[in-house]
Amino acid sequence: MKPFSIDVTQESSASGAIVEVHVSGFLDAHTVNTFDGRMEEELERDVNRFLLNFEELSYISSAGIGSLMVLLQQVRRKGGELVILNPQPKVYAVLDLLGFTKIFHFASDRASAMQALS
Amino acid sequence: MTDFPVRYTCLADRAVLSLLRQYVSRAAEQCGFSGEDAIKIEMAVDEACSNVAEHAYLDGDDRRMITLQLDSSPEALTIHVIDHGRGGCPADFHPLGSIEEYCRLDRGAFGGLGLLIMRRFMDEMEVDSAPNAGTRVMLRKYRSEAA
Numbered sequence: 001m002k003p004f005s006i007d008v009t010q011e012s013s014a015s016g017a018i019v020e021v022h023v024s025g026f027l028d029a030h031t032v033n034t035f036d037g038r039m040e041e042e043l044e045r046d047v048n049r050f051l052l053n054f055e056e057l058s059y060i061s062s063a064g065i066g067s068l069m070v071l072l073q074q075v076r077r078k079g080g081e082l083v084i085l086n087p088q089p090k091v092y093a094v095l096d097l098l099g100f101t102k103i104f105h106f107a108s109d110r111a112s113a114m115q116a117l118s
Numbered sequence: 119m120t121d122f123p124v125r126y127t128c129l130a131d132r133a134v135l136s137l138l139r140q141y142v143s144r145a146a147e148q149c150g151f152s153g154e155d156a157i158k159i160e161m162a163v164d165e166a167c168s169n170v171a172e173h174a175y176l177d178g179d180d181r182r183m184i185t186l187q188l189d190s191s192p193e194a195l196t197i198h199v200i201d202h203g204r205g206g207c208p209a210d211f212h213p214l215g216s217i218e219e220y221c222r223l224d225r226g227a228f229g230g231l232g233l234l235i236m237r238r239f240m241d242e243m244e245v246d247s248a249p250n251a252g253t254r255v256m257l258r259k260y261r262s263e264a265a
Binding site: 028065067093097099103 | 132133135154157164165172220221229231235238
């Protein structure tokens with residue numbers, strides 16, 4: 001099991017900056033404050049488009065889902081969007097069982113994720 | 119192989135949540151649960167344990183312990199999540215009505231999902247809690263052939 005980590009990079013596109021957030025490990029009540037703090041830093045830089053790379057995220061709890069909802073709320077208020085890239089089957093299953101696959105946008109490859117955010 | 123019933127007690131801290139998930143996940147697998155049901159059990163218990171780690175004890179309370187009690191029968195796996203913290207009114211444990219209610223983006227905060235998950239993912243959930251007497255959450259999942 002991979003330990004929790006966040007790696008944030010920024011890409012330029014024709015329509016502005018896109019922040020790519022690579023999250024590994026698990027997003028739960030123990031790690032969510034670190035995630036929230038890092039996302040807050042990005043939002044303060046006035047970025048409003050986020051690509052959340054969940055390829056190496058092995059677990060998400062209600063705390064993590066709540067954090068994603070807050071982020072989605074904030075980016076949409078700023079006219080932006082959030083796309084989740086390639087979640088592991090277990091993470092996708094949880095989001096799907098709870099109905100969140102109707103709320104969030106998903107992409108199965110980076111090119112289509114970037115296109116959705118452009 | 120684990121002989122049920124089994125009790126596991128540890129510090130009620132967010133840092134142990136991943137270990138508790140592994141423990142419950144292995145027990146569920148040993149009891150024959152797999153796939154979607156195993157995911158639901160792991161997540162429901164994680165939500166109950168997270169509530170204990172976050173809300174059950176006041177800062178500085180040296181009784182900060184959590185106990186998982188697991189029992190397996192031919193019909194079901196039953197897990198009790200027990201703390202000896204400040205407890206609360208059972209009315210506080212009424213979750214949101216629906217995911218749709220939770221997902222309204224005009225909400226000021228996004229709490230309450232954990233209780234909804236426990237009720238939705240398990241076949242039975244009961245909460246026994248009283249002020250200063252701790253809380254016991256019972257989560258039960260029936261084997262699909264017995265449901």
